Amino acid sequence: MLLTMPSGRTLGAPIAAPTTFTDLAAANAGTALTANDLEYNVGAAVAYHRRVAFFQGNGGAQNVATSAWTPITLGEIIDVHAGHSDSSNPARVAADSTGTGDDWYLCVGMVPLAAAASGAGVAGIRLNGSTIYEGAKLPLGSAHAATMMVAELLRVQTGSSQYVELMAYQNSGGTIATQASGTKLPQFAMRWACSNTGDLVAAPSVPRTWTADDLLTADLAGPGQVPLNTHIRDVVRWLRYPPVARVDSRSTTQTLNSGAWTSIQMTGGSIDNYDGHSTSVNNTRYTAPRAGLYFVYGLAAVNEAAGATGYRASRLAVNGTTFYAGTSCEPASTSLGTAVPACAHIRLNAGDYVELQMRPQGNNVTVKSGTGDSSRLIVVWRGL
Incomplete structure (x- = not known):
């Protein structure tokens, strides 16, 4: 309404x-x-x-074909500004149904895939039926439903035909259904975060x-x-127009050594409205320009060579001394790579900095650097 x-x-x-x-x-x-x-x-x-404009919805059991991206059909729980339809294109969520803004929206999704003997699963978010921003890439298992998380900060035109979709991918070699029992089912939320332009x-x-x-x-x-x-x-x-940022590892050539926690270099990005990040000086850091409570999401995405061993782990680091644990898993897929997220609400003072770190154990890995599959760090001010 x-x-x-x-x-x-x-x-x-x-x-x-x-x-x-x-x-x-x-x-x-x-x-x-x-x-x-x-x-x-x-x-x-x-x-x-x-x-503010906010959508939250759940999905059900739905088949995901092998080696193909599938949009997840959603049912509404909350739809404050009427950006979703249960009957017409129910996988799509628009920014809202009125207005002429061009604003930034924080999108967060979960995709649980049923047990499979082999392969990896990936969660993604697609903008306007085009670019897919990939999230967690985890190995599937024969005895459990693997759940992949994805988060993105996207600029979406309001009052237009632009939309966002939660996506799923798997490469097991056969069809796998999304898990939909109890509280383990696909979930997606999209919330207004920031105007596209404003005053500092x-x-x-x-x-x-x-x-x-x-x-x-x-x-x-x-x-x-x-x-x-x-x-x-x-x-x-x-x-x-509060502080928000989305920086990523596009165009980086960084190698992460086995057995060590390493901060990931962020050499690109799409928004950093209060200049909390530099692509050339300490480019692993986002420095809080104002004090407050921030939502921080990092995705450590790396390439995997044949015969990869050990595990991959992610975490968030504040000022190099305080750590927030993320995800750990075995290597996911030689063809897809591995991507492990970490997220937390963190209270930062002005001048504090946060980094995304990864620890590969077993062999060295290289950081992914493509448009949709790169590592990324998202920071959104949420309150005092």
């Missing part, structure tokens, strides 16, 4: 640019602050950001408690003065 303000404004996307208020000389008559001004700059912004501002402080004696100003600050550009405009700017 879409939200509608009293003026009739439909909240399909956050407001494009909050008003910048101006202080006038005492002798000049200003423009009255009207209810419409407050609805646009306060009401609409708060209403959207407390109920300070993280908001605790909201002001207003009093009857407050004097509203644009920028003037002093006893009893409340600068609206600080308490309204910049807060709205922050909510629509």
